[in-house]
Amino acid sequence: MLTLAAPWWLILIPLPLILARLLPGFRPAQSGVTVPFFDLVARLTGLTPTTGPAVDHPPLIQQCVLWMCWILTTLALARPQWLEPPITRTVPTRDLLLAVDLSGSMETKDFTNEKGEKVDRLTAVKGVLDDFLQHRKGDRVGLILFGSIAFVQTPFTQDAEACRTLLDEAQVRMAGPKTALGDAIGLAITVFEHDSKVEDRVLIALTDGNDTGSEVPPDRAAHIAKDQKITIHTVAVGDPRAAGEEKLDEQSLRDIATTTGGLYSHAADRNSLKQIYARLDAIRARPVETVSHRPRRELFYWPLAAAMLVTLAYHILLAWRSATPVGSASAAARAAAVLVVGALSFGALGNFHFLRPWALLLLVPVAAVLVVIARQTQSLRGWRSLIDPELLAALQVGRNEIRLWRPLTALAVVSAVASVAIAGPTWRREASPFSDDESVLVICLKTTPSMLAKDVQPTRLTRASQKIGDLLALRPGTRTALIAYAGSAHVVLPLTRDAPLITQFASDLTPAVMPKEGDRLDEALTLAQEQIVRSDAPGSIVVIADDIPESLSPALRKFRDDGGVPVQVLGMAGEPGAPVPPDSPPAPPLNIANLRQRAGDLGGSVVTVTPDDSDVHSLASGTVSRLVETSAAQTGQSWHDSGYPLVFVVALLMLSWFRPGWFIRWPGGASA
Numbered sequence: 001m002l003t004l005a006a007p008w009w010l011i012l013i014p015l016p017l018i019l020a021r022l023l024p025g026f027r028p029a030q031s032g033v034t035v036p037f038f039d040l041v042a043r044l045t046g047l048t049p050t051t052g053p054a055v056d057h058p059p060l061i062q063q064c065v066l067w068m069c070w071i072l073t074t075l076a077l078a079r080p081q082w083l084e085p086p087i088t089r090t091v092p093t094r095d096l097l098l099a100v101d102l103s104g105s106m107e108t109k110d111f112t113n114e115k116g117e118k119v120d121r122l123t124a125v126k127g128v129l130d131d132f133l134q135h136r137k138g139d140r141v142g143l144i145l146f147g148s149i150a151f152v153q154t155p156f157t158q159d160a161e162a163c164r165t166l167l168d169e170a171q172v173r174m175a176g177p178k179t180a181l182g183d184a185i186g187l188a189i190t191v192f193e194h195d196s197k198v199e200d201r202v203l204i205a206l207t208d209g210n211d212t213g214s215e216v217p218p219d220r221a222a223h224i225a226k227d228q229k230i231t232i233h234t235v236a237v238g239d240p241r242a243a244g245e246e247k248l249d250e251q252s253l254r255d256i257a258t259t260t261g262g263l264y265s266h267a268a269d270r271n272s273l274k275q276i277y278a279r280l281d282a283i284r285a286r287p288v289e290t291v292s293h294r295p296r297r298e299l300f301y302w303p304l305a306a307a308m309l310v311t312l313a314y315h316i317l318l319a320w321r322s323a324t325p326v327g328s329a330s331a332a333a334r335a336a337a338v339l340v341v342g343a344l345s346f347g348a349l350g351n352f353h354f355l356r357p358w359a360l361l362l363l364v365p366v367a368a369v370l371v372v373i374a375r376q377t378q379s380l381r382g383w384r385s386l387i388d389p390e391l392l393a394a395l396q397v398g399r400n401e402i403r404l405w406r407p408l409t410a411l412a413v414v415s416a417v418a419s420v421a422i423a424g425p426t427w428r429r430e431a432s433p434f435s436d437d438e439s440v441l442v443i444c445l446k447t448t449p450s451m452l453a454k455d456v457q458p459t460r461l462t463r464a465s466q467k468i469g470d471l472l473a474l475r476p477g478t479r480t481a482l483i484a485y486a487g488s489a490h491v492v493l494p495l496t497r498d499a500p501l502i503t504q505f506a507s508d509l510t511p512a513v514m515p516k517e518g519d520r521l522d523e524a525l526t527l528a529q530e531q532i533v534r535s536d537a538p539g540s541i542v543v544i545a546d547d548i549p550e551s552l553s554p555a556l557r558k559f560r561d562d563g564g565v566p567v568q569v570l571g572m573a574g575e576p577g578a579p580v581p582p583d584s585p586p587a588p589p590l591n592i593a594n595l596r597q598r599a600g601d602l603g604g605s606v607v608t609v610t611p612d613d614s615d616v617h618s619l620a621s622g623t624v625s626r627l628v629e630t631s632a633a634q635t636g637q638s639w640h641d642s643g644y645p646l647v648f649v650v651a652l653l654m655l656s657w658f659r660p661g662w663f664i665r666w667p668g669g670a671s672a
Contacts (some may be wrong), residue, residue, distance in 0.1 A: 001083040003097040008143035026661035058663035072307035094139040095196040101207035104177035106218035108238035121237040133160040148176020162496035178213030187223035195505035201230040208238040209249035212530040222259040301422040319372040355424030355438035368548035414653040421646035426639040442528035446545035453587035455574030465506040472499035474620040487516025540623035546573035548598035557603035567604035
């Protein structure tokens with residue numbers, strides 16, 4: 001579908017009418033010939049000579065050509081584009097939940113791994129899930145941890161690596177010493193109801209099955225899950241011969257699986273686990289439309305090329321009528337051809353090249369026409385064929401005024417710029433929604449009581465999480481890690497492309513979850529650097545803080561001197577004098593001078609929080625990126641056409657042609 005990306009430029013079409021009245025006339029001084037019988041000529045022609053300078057006007061045909069070219073140029077400014085049919089990338093996805101037991105019994109070392117070593121049950125679970133997650137690329141996986149209580153450690157995410165990293169950090173008893181398997185099943189039912197639209201719902205429970213603390217018995221929870229069409233596969237972890245509180249309750253796990261139509265297996269039984277994988281692969285995937293994109297093909301060069309061809313055809317016609325010797329014109333054409341070949345050779349260097357190099361061939365006839373015009377528009381040229389040179393020199397009065405910028409020069413420049421614009425210079429690829437940004441971003445979020453101040457509404461910490469969401473929206477698909485720091489620094493989420501997951505974890509952070517009070521930005525930066533080095537990709541660090549202690553200055557300078565990546569600081573505090581609600585915790589206002597000094601220690605920059613999104617735009621522009629095309633063939637045009645800005649130069653130069661007296665004066669009445 002044909003569309004105009006900038007139709008408002010069409011309002012410039014009548015602009016030359018205004019300029020023709022406002023601009024002074026162009027009256028170049030030229031030499032002439034004294035005509036002794038001038039009065040006789042005037043009397044015979046019936047004309048009355050006048051004194052003083054006069055402004056010539058171009059012939060009607062030249063005015064028509066000029067207006068036609070101007071309309072075509074404004075049409076090029078309107079940026080016509082061809083809108084291709086939408087391209088949608090649909091990814092089949094399954095939603096799976098994992099429920100992992102962290103009760104005290106999971107530290108029992110009664111499991112023998114593939115190497116024959118005795119390991120605790122949780123280590124066995126992690127080993128099983130490593131293999132499981134490797135088979136689940138593209139699926140959405142959620143993680144529930146349970147002990148005495150059950151909680152969602154990871155909402156549904158396609159980043160299996162992030163899910164595995166968070167599982168690796170799980171420790172026995174971190175959710176309490178008891179086993180609340182029934183409650184974990186109940187929580188899974190709730191998660192499916194609120195965050196999944198799949199018809200086939202699957203929960204995999206990895207536990208010893210010895211429920212000791214559920215408010216809802218596991219068998220009751222299993223029947224509710226069956227009613228909700230949730231299939232539960234159970235994986236028993238432990239020695240079937242164990243007794244007491246470490247007893248492996250295989251029967252309960254078999255019953256849960258049987259009730260919901262799932263499979264039971266033991267973690268050491270690889271064949272049973274493969275059956276579960278096969279059952280999961282057989283589940284009908286839910287098609288997820290991830291992104292829809294309508295490629296646009298630039299067409300601005302077509303009206304621009306038409307304008308240039310009209311101009312060229314007009315002057316070639318006049319040159320042909322003037323019967324000018326073609327020797328010098330041919331030489332100019334050959335010289336232009338050499339320049340074109342040279343330009344194309346230069347364009348082959350690096351990424352710079354032309355999308356439509358054939359357009360540069362227009363410079364060849366342009367050069368020839370310019371030479372012909374220069375020869376034909378010389379003053380006294382017509383008299384030289386009629387008067388002897390000695391007599392012509394005696395009759396000549398005045399001298400030609402030498403001007404660098406004159407109509408012929410303007411025609412040469414505008415033709416050259418238009419040719420380059422039509423050729424489509426380019427040196428960088430377009431950012432495609434089907435491309436992946438391989439760079440990484442690590443966000444270090446200060447999580448101290450001062451971040452609860454309300455001089456930035458609703459609080460500094462809440463606004464920080466909102467800004468994180470805005471920042472990640474500007475960098476879709478980029479791997480991002482979140483680090484929280486106070487008196488110590490901790491990786492909240494490792495590098496993941498799941499932006500909603502990062503935003504949700506950031507919004508859940510409170511100073512109460514931090515084990516130590518203080519401000520150890522230096523530790524946070526060290527963790528951030530480790531994440532970037534581990535990714536083996538270019539990266540950036542964004543620090544969101546209300547202040548940075550001056551005492552950290554030596555550590556920050558050391559981070560920079562040791563080759564730390566670029567750091568940007570988002571100052572998350574109100575300006576001095578900003579209104580503070582009475583219920584706001586006491587906290588100093590923004591000390592921008594100190595933040596700038598600390599950012600200077602890091603070799604970075606500071607952006608202060610703003611009510612709009614200009615702050616996150618500034619942060620996004622300062623982060624590094626490395627785009628990698630994943631399906632360039634689908635985009636249709638992977639190189640950015642940089643010729644369109646040159647259309648503005650062409651339009652500006654073309655306006656000068658509407659100045660009174662500014663035109664090419666061909667010899668002869670019709671073309672003068």
